[in-house]
Amino acid sequence: MSDNKKIGARGYVLPALVVIFSFSLIYIVVVLIPDMTMVKIHPSEYAMEYVQKDEKGEILRDDKGIPVPNAAGRGRKVYIKEGCFYCHSQFVRPQDRDFGSRVYAGDYANETPNILGTSRTGPDLSNEGQKLPDAWHIGHLRDPRAYTPGSIMPSFSFLGDEDMSDLVEYIQSLGQKRFEDPKNRQIYEAYYPEADTAFWKKSEHHKPNVDSAAAANAGAGIFRQNCAVCHGTNGLGNGPNALAMAKKPANFSEPFYKSYSDKTWYYRVAEGVPGTRMPRWKLKLAPEQMWYLVAYLKTLPQEKEVIIEKFQTINDKDWEDQSSLPQRLVDTYENISRMKDNGTYKSNPGGEIEGVAGGH
Ligand code: HEC
Numbered sequence: 316m317s318d319n320k321k322i323g324a325r326g327y328v329l330p331a332l333v334v335i336f337s338f339s340l341i342y343i344v345v346v347l348i349p350d351m352t353m354v355k356i357h358p359s360e361y362a363m364e365y366v367q368k369d370e371k372g373e374i375l376r377d378d379k380g381i382p383v384p385n386a387a388g389r390g391r392k393v394y395i396k397e398g399c400f401y402c403h404s405q406f407v408r409p410q411d412r413d414f415g416s417r418v419y420a421g422d423y424a425n426e427t428p429n430i431l432g433t434s435r436t437g438p439d440l441s442n443e444g445q446k447l448p449d450a451w452h453i454g455h456l457r458d459p460r461a462y463t464p465g466s467i468m469p470s471f472s473f474l475g476d477e478d479m480s481d482l483v484e485y486i487q488s489l490g491q492k493r494f495e496d497p498k499n500r501q502i503y504e505a506y507y508p509e510a511d512t513a514f515w516k517k518s519e520h521h522k523p524n525v526d527s528a529a530a531a532n533a534g535a536g537i538f539r540q541n542c543a544v545c546h547g548t549n550g551l552g553n554g555p556n557a558l559a560m561a562k563k564p565a566n567f568s569e570p571f572y573k574s575y576s577d578k579t580w581y582y583r584v585a586e587g588v589p590g591t592r593m594p595r596w597k598l599k600l601a602p603e604q605m606w607y608l609v610a611y612l613k614t615l616p617q618e619k620e621v622i623i624e625k626f627q628t629i630n631d632k633d634w635e636d637q638s639s640l641p642q643r644l645v646d647t648y649e650n651i652s653r654m655k656d657n658g659t660y661k662s663n664p665g666g667e668i669e670g671v672a673g674g675h
């Protein structure tokens with residue numbers, strides 16, 4: 316009996332020691348060594364904060380001690396809830412082009428859970444903020460295909476007004492501090508309209524002959540895909556989207572546009588029209604494509620303004636039926652081709668940029 320007891324006690328000590336030793340080892344390897352050797356990530360100067368603060372800079376908390384999110388923070392929750400991160404990443408690696416400046420771990424130190432994402436079904440959004448106006452984002456989120464034909468992004472038109480505005484606030488916060496930092500000015504030069512030399516230098520890249528029929532034809536296709544929803548298939552400013560717009564899209568039949576030089580057209584297409592829904596196409600299209608558009612816009616008849624009677628709708632007939640062109644427009648087209656045949660037609664002269672600042 317006493318012999319048995321002795322064996323039993325010794326039988327437990329060894330396994331107990333093994334268990335304690337194993338757990339200690341796991342703790343040291345998994346917790347202590349990493350904690351001592353790994354670099355701690357501190358918020359960088361570009362880290363955004365998605366919480367509300369009081370006057371003393373203390374984070375506001377609710378009864379349960381949870382930080383109260385600000386508008387962008389609430390939008391961040393919508394972003395997570397709607398699964399935007401399944402299709403959009405939020406990291407820019409050195410080898411990534413066109414997604415703006417690089418990001419570092421510290422830029423995200425304030426954000427839990429992280430939503431870096433793993434897949435790029437849509438473009439990376441790290442530097443999406445400040446790139447496009449709020450109205451663009453709202454329109455795009457409601458109906459992506461009205462803004463990017465063929466887009467596979469789902470429509471989020473079911474979001475309530477509050478969620479929608481929070482979400483847009485969040486999108487505009489992405490990369491906001493990187494954007495505002497003058498150190499990054501060069502990287503963002505393309506986004507600043509006044510960065511003239513770089514802008515015009517870039518425009519010369521692959522510049523086609525804008526007086527050729529081939530360029531105008533290429534432009535017509537690009538126009539139908541990107542511009543006709545607002546400007547109408549014939550450039551009369553009566554596209555289906557125009558109906559609901561406070562500031563109507565330009566009607567290119569106005570004789571006013573005869574005074575536009577090639578460069579003025581280009582500038583307008585590239586920079587958009589601030590305060591209206593006209594996008595800054597240089598963020599979406601290549602210089603070459605914008606020159607094709609210039610070539611096309613120049614061929615539109617601008618002899619006499621066509622007063623639009625009704626807006627187009629999205630049905631095939633409206634879009635395809637050329638006989639729905641007002642007679643005056645048909646006449647002008649014929650006039651121009653006659654003038655071209657007998658050599659009396661003079662297209663816009665081109666040359667120096669002028670009148671880019673004002674509307675009319
Ligand atoms: C099924 C994948 C998918 C999901 C989900 C998705 N997107 Fe997109 N997104 C895309 C694709 C593809 C594009 C590129 C075409 C376009 O502009 O619509 C895009 C474009 C965008 C752009 C424009 C980027 C630019 O500068 O042109 C923004 C902003 C955007 N998405 C935000 C969101 C937000 C916010 C959500 C969640 C509410 C979301 N996306 C959900 C696929 C997706």
Ligand code: HEC
Nearest residue numbers: 541542545562563564565583584588591592593596608674
């Ligand atoms: C979302 C609607 C929308 C889309 C899409 C759009 N535009 Fe516009 N566009 C406008 C509005 C609105 C104006 C402002 C009209 C004004 O200021 O009177 C405008 C103005 C312009 C102007 C300037 C006219 C001027 O008076 O200087 C040009 C040029 C132009 N658009 C070309 C284009 C081209 C080319 C495309 C396609 C690549 C395009 N637009 C796509 C809405 C749009």
